[in-house]
Amino acid sequence: EKRRLFAAAGCDFTLEYHNRVCFVGTDLAEDAAGWAQDLRAHGYDAAAPTMWVLEGLAGYLSEEELLHVFFAIDELSAVGSVVAASFNGTAHAPPTAMHRYASDEPEKLLEKLGPWATLEKSSLGPL
Numbered sequence: 001e002k003r004r005l006f007a008a009a010g011c012d013f014t015l016e017y018h019n020r021v022c023f024v025g026t027d028l029a030e031d032a033a034g035w036a037q038d039l040r041a042h043g044y045d046a047a048a049p050t051m052w053v054l055e056g057l058a059g060y061l062s063e064e065e066l067l068h069v070f071f072a073i074d075e076l077s078a079v080g081s082v083v084a085a086s087f088n089g090t091a092h093a094p095p096t097a098m099h100r101y102a103s104d105e106p107e108k109l110l111e112k113l114g115p116w117a118t119l120e121k122s123s124l125g126p127l
Helices: 002-008 036-040 062-076 107-110
Strands: 053-056 082-085
Touching: 002 062, 062 107
Parallel strands: 053 082
Antiparallel strands: none
């Protein structure tokens, strides 16, 4: 579906490597760190700064799986890389059976990553 949406928006994936998107399918819950190998196998350049977007993902992983993902991102990221992530809070919408991680204080999770993790927190507020 993402490929179709990108194509409809006029995105051309035939550009040089540094300007293209490469889709790599993986199951982060099954192998939260192994996807790093999948990225490398598809030509990921760990020397180039990367914009990582984890939108709508955090709630579907356990805290341990999320930490593995963030540690892998740290290992793969060049200086200047950025992570944008959304987290499910508990105050406005309690987690469901399919949501495995929710927190109104994601900074407590990020503290476990070390001093390099800085947080700019914003909220959509009550939905």
